[in-house]
Amino acid sequence: MSQTLSATKHFYPDANLARELIANYGSPLYVYDAKHLSDNIDRVARSIPYQGTRFAFASVTNGNLALLRKFKAAAWGLHANTPGDAFLGLNAGFLPSDIIYSGSNLTADEMAQMLRWGVATYNLDSISQLELLALVKESVDAPIPRIGFRLNLPDVTGESRIGICPDDLVKADIRARELGLAVTGIHFYRGTSTNATERFVDCLDTVLAVGQRLSQWQYLDFGGGFGFSYYDRKHSFEWEDFGRELTTALHRHKLNLDLIIEPGRSIIAGSAALLCTVVSTKSQGEKKFVGVDTSTANIAVLSVHGGTRQVRCYGHLDEPLHLTDVCGNTTYSRDYLSRSCQLPNLNPGDLLSILDAGAYGYAMSSHFLHRPRLPEVLLENGNHRLIRRRESYDSLVANQADL
Numbered sequence: 491m492s493q494t495l496s497a498t499k500h501f502y503p504d505a506n507l508a509r510e511l512i513a514n515y516g517s518p519l520y521v522y523d524a525k526h527l528s529d530n531i532d533r534v535a536r537s538i539p540y541q542g543t544r545f546a547f548a549s550v551t552n553g554n555l556a557l558l559r560k561f562k563a564a565a566w567g568l569h570a571n572t573p574g575d576a577f578l579g580l581n582a583g584f585l586p587s588d589i590i591y592s593g594s595n596l597t598a599d600e601m602a603q604m605l606r607w608g609v610a611t612y613n614l615d616s617i618s619q620l621e622l623l624a625l626v627k628e629s630v631d632a633p634i635p636r637i638g639f640r641l642n643l644p645d646v647t648g649e650s651r652i653g654i655c656p657d658d659l660v661k662a663d664i665r666a667r668e669l670g671l672a673v674t675g676i677h678f679y680r681g682t683s684t685n686a687t688e689r690f691v692d693c694l695d696t697v698l699a700v701g702q703r704l705s706q707w708q709y710l711d712f713g714g715g716f717g718f719s720y721y722d723r724k725h726s727f728e729w730e731d732f733g734r735e736l737t738t739a740l741h742r743h744k745l746n747l748d749l750i751i752e753p754g755r756s757i758i759a760g761s762a763a764l765l766c767t768v769v770s771t772k773s774q775g776e777k778k779f780v781g782v783d784t785s786t787a788n789i790a791v792l793s794v795h796g797g798t799r800q801v802r803c804y805g806h807l808d809e810p811l812h813l814t815d816v817c818g819n820t821t822y823s824r825d826y827l828s829r830s831c832q833l834p835n836l837n838p839g840d841l842l843s844i845l846d847a848g849a850y851g852y853a854m855s856s857h858f859l860h861r862p863r864l865p866e867v868l869l870e871n872g873n874h875r876l877i878r879r880r881e882s883y884d885s886l887v888a889n890q891a892d893l
């Protein structure tokens with residue numbers, strides 16, 4: 491196998507490897523680089539000097555078992571947004587005690603299931619979910635869960651539907667004790683894909699002051715939402731600065747807490763590319779349109795970061811560049827993989843890597859537009875292997891009842 495080109499931020503395969511992968515597994519596919527991911531895991535894990543820090547990978551971004559196991563091997567926990575996240579985590583070998591749930595609006599059945607699985611930590615987002623947890627707990631033989639609340643601080647984050655305000659946190663604390671439980675944690679999520687490190691730092695004193703209103707504060711879960719620079723021209727989230735400031739703030743407040751950090755996108759986005767093939771080309775005036783054999787159903791470009799992303803082509807060295815839209819293989823009006831990028835004149839059969847597909851790539855892919863979902867391939871120690879099979883058209887009818 492040929493060498494991979496593994497830039498610090500954005501992994502993509504070189505031309506020979508790209509051709510080899512397509513020849514082996516077909517087009518299109520997601521390709522991950524294990525070394526790129528493990529370097530990221532190491533770098534982030536070293537960035538927070540605070541003793542008692544535990545990292546938990548937010549698997550909402552990527553639920554592939556082979557990749558989840560990379561985090562397990564690095565002694566990370568798992569952050570579950572849903573019972574499905576927890577289920578995947580358990581299947582990947584995480585202990586229930588390694589799984590931290592922070593989500594919203596669980597049904598009684600879902601809560602009972604999570605308790606039976608032994609999921610240990612629940613960051614709730616309403617007092618009503620606390621009432622439900624207490625009720626459900628009565629009928630499930632499970633250890634007493636560790637309970638925290640997601641903080642809602644509109645002055646810091648802007649309006650959010652998730653979490654409770656500081657006064658309700660105090661009410662939740664009292665109510666939990668009445669129910670024979672204890673609220674020992676707070677969870678705070680500063681924002682989605684925020685590259686401005688100071689936004690995470692400037693709110694620390696506020697968050698730490700609110701936490702101290704709890705009668706038995708034991709842990710701080712400072713979320714995810716850490717930025718990833720899809721474009722190198724923008725400034726990036728600085729893990730070392732953040733880790734230093736967070737540690738200093740915890741010491742300044744003389745707090746001895748368990749600290750949980752649950753990165754998602756920031757740790758895995760850059761470790762994968764969506765490799766695809768050009769199937770048609772055309773021009774409208776100065777603008778070129780390149781049609782590829784994948785669609786926005788496989789990479790939710792608009793909803794993840796606003797419309798466009800970096801694309802690499804192979805060959806065509808030193809050829810002039812043209813304003814180009816890379817379009818998906820449907821007539822859905824928003825089916826763009828990237829807009830207004832600069833690419834040479836491409837031809838059907840050329841390969842493209844759409845960068846930074848590791849987070850919210852496969853995880854957000856769907857049967858919208860009715861194409862089977864793609865395979866995932868992992869590069870590791872000079873080899874490649876399939877870590878998820880390509881679906882067939884059968885997947886489109888698999889659960890239909892009227893066949």
Ligand SMILES: Cc1ncc(COP(=O)(O)O)c(C=O)c1O
Pocket residue numbers: 548550551569571592593679681682683713714715716752753754755756849
């Ligand atoms: C509570 C929580 N933690 C972590 C994450 C991961 O976010 P990100 O990928 O922006 O780091 C999410 C995403 O939904 C979340 O809701």
